[in-house]
Amino acid sequence: MVIPIAYRYGNIMTAVTVSPKFQVVIPKDVRESMGIISGQKIQMLTFRDRIELIPIKSMKEMKGFLEGIDTNVSRDSDRV
Numbered sequence: 504m505v506i507p508i509a510y511r512y513g514n515i516m517t518a519v520t521v522s523p524k525f526q527v528v529i530p531k532d533v534r535e536s537m538g539i540i541s542g543q544k545i546q547m548l549t550f551r552d553r554i555e556l557i558p559i560k561s562m563k564e565m566k567g568f569l570e571g572i573d574t575n576v577s578r579d580s581d582r583v
Contacts, residue, residue, distance in 0.1 A: 529556070 517530045529539060537558055539545070544559040 517533060519527045519530065521527055533539075539558050546557040546559055548555045548557065
């Protein structure tokens with residue numbers, strides 16, 4: 504059972520039901536918006552009373568995502 508709930512930032516937050524085997528289905532609109540595909544690994548984090556799912560991307564997909572980052576770091580004189 505999927506129940507859409509209005510979220511304070513204008514997004515739709517979807518409630519899902521946990522199965523007897525403790526499984527949940529990621530709703531189609533969430534999968535599509537996050538680019539999640541079948542068989543993809545997802546990292547699960549818990550923080551206080553919240554569960555966060557973070558899609559793991561391959562190194563090939565990550566190539567170039569830090570383009571333009573400032574790499575000038577002040578270092579101590581005894582460091583290389």
